Amino acid sequence: MSWRDAEVTALVVLVALGVGPVLAGLVQYLLVPVHAVRNHLSRAEPYLPRVVVVVPAWNEGAVLAASLERLMRLSYPPGSLRVYVVDDASTDDTPQVVARKAAEHPGRIVHLRRDQGGQGKAHTLNHGIAHALADDWMQALLIMDADVIYRPDSLRRMTRHLADPQVGAVTAFIREGSHRPGTVSRFIGYEYVTAQAAARRAQNVLGAVACLAGGAQLHSRANLEAVGGRIDTSTLAEDTFTTFLTQLDGRRVVFEPAAVVLAEEPDSVRALWKQRLRWARGNVQITSRFRDVWFRRPFSARGAGHRLSSLTFGGIWFSVYLLPVAMTLAALGLVGLYFVDSVSARHTFQALWWLAAVAYVYITVTTLLLDRETARRSWFQGLMFPGLGALVVMLAAWFPTLWQEDLPSALGLHLTPVGLEVWTLALYAWPVLSMAAAWLVRGLEGTRALAWLSRPLLYVVGYGPVLCAITLDAYVKQARGASTAWAKTEKTGRVVG
């Protein structure tokens, strides 16, 4: 093998690394239909345990009354449901709202106030959990967010899985439910169908669930006690931490797609960035904290008692975790290949984006069909999820002459050799360029004069690349040891259900 051949091979391998996340995404979606026959409903039974709901609240006066009222209207035996609102030393009207609701529902809503707050959600939850565990009344504990609206049948659809003693915890489908969602909220709504309704069904099939949604996690008392009777406070992803502990301890975690709860999500890129940076940094911490779990033998539940070490689950986890790395390497590989062997570069580029296009169509159609309510609200954001730029690149891979020759000549233009080279390199480097442009979207949104540009640019860049850029930011902030102070996502009570 000549030096040039070795160079070409090495660069093609770099590009092939970019295929990993695409394949992992496809594998997850191919597992979704398996959920039709491999789900936990066959082991579910009518079961309505005594449930304590813990609601952490710091300055949630705008949203709390509605979510508490919805809890009181759950289709669940009233005598088997108590709500503990843990007021984390709020400075707004949260105490008054809770007091009013407690008076309306005596004995069913309890106000617990922390005098010194601001330590974060996990500390607040632990205050409520300690009270719930203090006596024997509670058989199961539901952790939720103050803004989340539970549909009447949601809790009873979760508790039925706890009839199986092997199940330690159950989570629900969190649907974005803002009354008049803006662009970012609509993108999030679509994302939640991919990340929950699809991905968590696949994880049910695999027998390993990545995360109990923070706004809807139901634990059996036995599970809660087994994981230490408290929520971990050392990471920014306390819900994922509990999910892992539950499964490592040999109990199952189940996602119940028919239990739907509605949540208000950010409607600006800056608020999204703040929320997701916390999540992404939490995942960096989790990946490191559970480093002994990944890809360990035995890979099956029979030997280890859990499936977190399986090759498939690990592959899916790391395909998300390392997505910015994979995208960067693929772009670098293609650009390098262009200078070494432009013909190989063109063929590799076409193969990579051909696969991306197939995955895009299959995943988009499946996602839109999985949740019709979200599809009605967010179908356009679903189509634009990878960004207009990525769609242009896909077309360039399929029709090599479209942008270079056909379209310019139709407009009476001609691309110069330099222009052609710049255009080709832009196509090859798009995964990195789109991540860089995501920062521009965030920056523009914060300006007074050019904020209007951020929305159209978001559609060009795509929501997926924005999430990638946030993950990259999380790596950097973790590496630099930036502050991990809890940053609350502001909620305004826009949810209707």
Added chain:
Amino acid sequence: MSQPGGGMNQPGGGMRRVPDDELTDDALRAEIRANARAERGLVVIAVVAAATTGLVVAVLDVLGHR
């Protein structure tokens, strides 16, 4: 599940009684069966998604003469 006349801020909402027929073992079992049936629709979704993908690829192939 809606309570006739039961507004969000109506005092005494906590006294609402859950209809007995919604929470009987038979009703809950029927709900489990119905949800399991609904999950079988995932196969149809997968078939439609695969067919759509095949169609799009075929059209692009014809247009692109690949």
